[in-house]
Amino acid sequence: MRISEIQTRVHETAVEHGWWEQPRPVGEVLMLMVTELAEAMEAYREGNPESDKIPGYSKLEEELADVIIRVLDFAGGAGLDIERALAAKMAYNDTRPYRHGGKRA
Ligand SMILES: [Mg+2]
Numbered sequence: 128m129r130i131s132e133i134q135t136r137v138h139e140t141a142v143e144h145g146w147w148e149q150p151r152p153v154g155e156v157l158m159l160m161v162t163e164l165a166e167a168m169e170a171y172r173e174g175n176p177e178s179d180k181i182p183g184y185s186k187l188e189e190e191l192a193d194v195i196i197r198v199l200d201f202a203g204g205a206g207l208d209i210e211r212a213l214a215a216k217m218a219y220n221d222t223r224p225y226r227h228g229g230k231r232a
Pocket residue numbers: 163166189190193
């Protein structure tokens with residue numbers, strides 16, 4: 128499945144579940160992505176137990192999936208072309224120097 132197809136499906140699910148009945152403040156949606164990253168950090172700190180929502184996967188996998196879902200839902204609502212932007216950014220990153228010219232992290 129292409130990323131654009133996943134984006135469409137994720138956003139359609141969110142719309143069907145009522146998350147887009149009102150305009151969504153961009154800052155709020157962006158911070159919800161951060162909360163999923165925080166949940167991923169907590170999963171890691173707890174030793175990355177098995178997810179209780181998606182059996183067979185770890186909690187870290189679940190929360191990182193949530194991050195992607197949040198990003199693609201927002202992109203779907205905002206009409207952003209994440210699939211092509213991702214490809215363009217990956218191509219750009221290929222051109223960058225080792226450690227981007229000396230960054231430590
Ligand atoms: Mg989560």
